[in-house]
Amino acid sequence: MTFSSSTEGVHTIAEILSEPQTWTRCLSELLDSGQLAKINEKLNKNVEWVFVGCGSSFYLAQIAASSWSILTGIPARAIPASEILLFPELFPAPCQPVFISRSGRTSEIVEAAQYAESDLGIQSLAITCGIGTPIEEICSNVIRLSPADEKSTVMTRSFTSMLLALQALAADRASSKSFLTSLRALPTQVAPRLDGMQATVRSLVDKRTYADYVFLGQGPFFGVAQESMLKVKEMSCSYAQAFHTLEFRHGPKAIVSPETLLTFFLSESGFADEISVLQEMKELGATTLVISNSINAAIRASADYSIELSLDVPQVARAAAAVITGQFLGFYTGMRKGFNPDRPRNLSRVVMLDGRNGGSRRAAT
Numbered sequence: 001m002t003f004s005s006s007t008e009g010v011h012t013i014a015e016i017l018s019e020p021q022t023w024t025r026c027l028s029e030l031l032d033s034g035q036l037a038k039i040n041e042k043l044n045k046n047v048e049w050v051f052v053g054c055g056s057s058f059y060l061a062q063i064a065a066s067s068w069s070i071l072t073g074i075p076a077r078a079i080p081a082s083e084i085l086l087f088p089e090l091f092p093a094p095c096q097p098v099f100i101s102r103s104g105r106t107s108e109i110v111e112a113a114q115y116a117e118s119d120l121g122i123q124s125l126a127i128t129c130g131i132g133t134p135i136e137e138i139c140s141n142v143i144r145l146s147p148a149d150e151k152s153t154v155m156t157r158s159f160t161s162m163l164l165a166l167q168a169l170a171a172d173r174a175s176s177k178s179f180l181t182s183l184r185a186l187p188t189q190v191a192p193r194l195d196g197m198q199a200t201v202r203s204l205v206d207k208r209t210y211a212d213y214v215f216l217g218q219g220p221f222f223g224v225a226q227e228s229m230l231k232v233k234e235m236s237c238s239y240a241q242a243f244h245t246l247e248f249r250h251g252p253k254a255i256v257s258p259e260t261l262l263t264f265f266l267s268e269s270g271f272a273d274e275i276s277v278l279q280e281m282k283e284l285g286a287t288t289l290v291i292s293n294s295i296n297a298a299i300r301a302s303a304d305y306s307i308e309l310s311l312d313v314p315q316v317a318r319a320a321a322a323v324i325t326g327q328f329l330g331f332y333t334g335m336r337k338g339f340n341p342d343r344p345r346n347l348s349r350v351v352m353l354d355g356r357n358g359g360s361r362r363a364a365t
Helices: 010-017 019-032 035-042 056-072 081-086 107-119 134-138 157-173 177-207 220-236 271-283 297-302 315-336
Strands: 048-053 076-080 095-101 125-128 141-144 212-217 240-244 260-265 287-292 305-308
Touching (some): 010 315, 019 035, 035 141, 035 157, 056 095, 056 220, 081 107, 095 157, 107 134, 125 134, 157 177, 212 220, 212 315, 220 260, 287 297, 287 315
Parallel strands (some): 095 125
């Protein structure tokens, strides 16, 4: 597979490869200025945190909610913005809402933030990569990560940068200086590993494509699995699914065949149990890709492909690094199938709605 004569996908691959440098810049801006500490002082205490997003931002919200609960001990959940609009009784007020939007213009996010701030009188937090956007005007508090914005349609460095910012916010709330130190160390540890991750994924894609791409993870890595599933769908128009690792045994394993690529994001918390699922699925005939912080003999025996992260940071802090594999897989599968990852079929950078069910609410402009 060669791309030397093609300009297709140039923005997407450049943005994936720029992630460690972007993380460093964003974290430095947030932490060195004391911005996160100031924001934390303004946000609600002793209430449930609710992370709200659409598409990739919803999967980011899933990881952020898991991270928040693990790091702070405070209950947290993720909700798609559309649920708040269509079933507002599911919005758990009082709470501390966090609205996640790369563009700051996505219609459902803007409307959900308006509902929280105007209808319920709840001061919310927005995190975005945009500047001068509707979400910034609505929300009482804003984290802006303009260095993480992208030219391409799909979210890559914006996803991981906003995730790390929210994990840093959780660490600040928990007064965990050690976790903040780990986040600052993450970019320098991940950067030299990108070539190996990229080579493994390209080797896999060069050999064949699959009828079904399945991504498995638990805890914060379930959101990683969901986002990886979406990257493969967006960039390669392939059929892809995501499940909790152990839940895959409860019915979904019926789909396993040699035409199925199963990608496992292994955690330390469930390492032994998740490896047992890996072994079972390999016996059923799946092709397997494993992303783990450490690779042992049991993994080598059941993994057709493996990526060992070997990161000296806590488990939760590895989620941003793990999702890069899914980004590479979506990109190279799309290129092999003749798609342009910079301009995925049927997609745009921002979902803007003119109205819902003929209603009077208008999209952000």
